[in-house]
Amino acid sequence: MKRFxxxxxxxxxxxxxxxxxxxxIALKTVAWWLTDSVGLLSDAMESLVNLASAVFGLMMVMVAARPADDDHPYGHHKAEYFSSGFEGILIIVAALGIIWVAANRLFDSQPITQVGWGLALSVGSSVLNGLLAWLMFRAARQHRSLALEADARHLxxxxxxxAGVVLGIALVSVSGWLWLxxxxxxxxxxxxxxEGWQLIWRSSQGLMDEALEPEVLAQVNSVLASFANLHGETGxxxxxxxxxxxxGQRRFVDLHMHMPANWxxxxxxxxxxRLEQALMSAVPGLRATIQLLPSDVEAHFDDARDLK
Incomplete structure (x- = not known):
């Protein structure tokens, strides 16, 4: 399993x-062609969005993997946020298209044919998507990849x-109410x-340099506290x-470390x-920038001129 x-x-x-x-896409298009169900048509349209999202996500992951350069000294990790935002936009566009088609069909209901084959193809495609989503969530946690998580959530x-489409078709078959x-x-x-809005919101927060998660900050503070206690006897x-x-996958912390002036x-x-090594061991993917200052020197970041 580890090798996998x-x-x-x-x-x-x-x-x-x-x-x-x-x-x-192939399975759901055939299902829609067999049944003439607007629900299955909406399902097929969303699979087209899945394809576009996966291709764009792949492009952004390749960009994010590039090493730091002169123009991007902190790396290209934020490219994954563009993937998440783009996927959210595509989801919203697809949803609006589904609503448009369904609204027209609401006033012009059409009979659904060959329900058995249509449902079988739709369920088969859902099983594939569900299995892939489970694997992608697992990989997203392992690699801290927002692009993978966004694609998994979309799946x-x-x-x-x-599932909703299958339920709708089943209700139509039982009740005969085509408008369902x-x-x-x-x-x-x-x-x-x-779902689309949530993806766009999360990507926007990442692009605005969101702070680390509370549990990760707690790990950082725990390491700092242990170092402060360890060296308390020497000044x-x-x-x-x-x-x-x-x-993206990278985390950053900046801090000041004050110590006796006679060191x-x-x-x-x-x-x-040693502190940098301890922090990076405690929090994978962390990069720490630590400025050394004497104990009697304070840094001031609240200059009134900077707040204007």
Whole structure:
């Protein structure tokens, strides 16, 4: 299993998403052609969005993997936020298209034919999407990839879409109320709109340098506290002005480390190096920038001129 987890890199998972999207598009298009169900048509339209999202996500993951350069000294990790935002926009566009088609069909109901084959194809595609989403969530947690998480959430939305469509077709078959097909399609589209908005919101927060998660900051503070206690007998060190941000898979913290003024530069630099190693061991993917200051020197960031 560990070997399989190592194989599930973001790029490989997104290539798998592209392949699955092509298969599900074919299955759902045939299902719509057989049944003439607007619900299945909406399902097929969302699979087209899945394909576009997976391709764009793959492009952004490749950009994010590029090493730092002169123009981007902190790396290209934020590219994954563009993938999430783009996917959210596509989801919203697809949802609006579904609502438009379903609203027209609501006043011009059409009979649904060959329900059995249509439902079988739709369920088969949902199983594929559900399995891939489970694997992508697992890989997203392992690699801290927002692009993978966004694609996985979209696939889960697709599964719920298919479930709603299957329910709608089943209700039409039992009740004979053809308008139920369009109503279910509209309900599914509203759910998709919500998912699209959440993806756009999360990507925007990442682009605005959101702070690290509370549990991660707690790990950072725990390491700092242990270092402060360990060196308390030799004059003491303390930390302040701790700031954090995250950019895709990478995490950053900036802080000041105050120490006795009579310490040599070599001793201070050695302690800083050990602290950086401890922080990076406690929080994978962390990059720490630590400024050394004597205990009696304070840094001021609240200059009134900077607040204007």
């Amino acid at each position: 987890d190592a194989w599930m890199t973001p790029s490989r998972m997104l290539w798998a998403s592209v392949a699955v999207a092509l298969v599900t 889960v939305t697709d599964v719920w879409t298919s 097909d369009a109503v279910v399609a509209i309900g599914v589209a509203l759910n998709i709109l919500k 003491g060190i303390r930390f302040d002005h701790l700031y954090s941000r995250q950019a 040599s530069l070599g001793r201070a630099a050695d302690l800083r190096g």
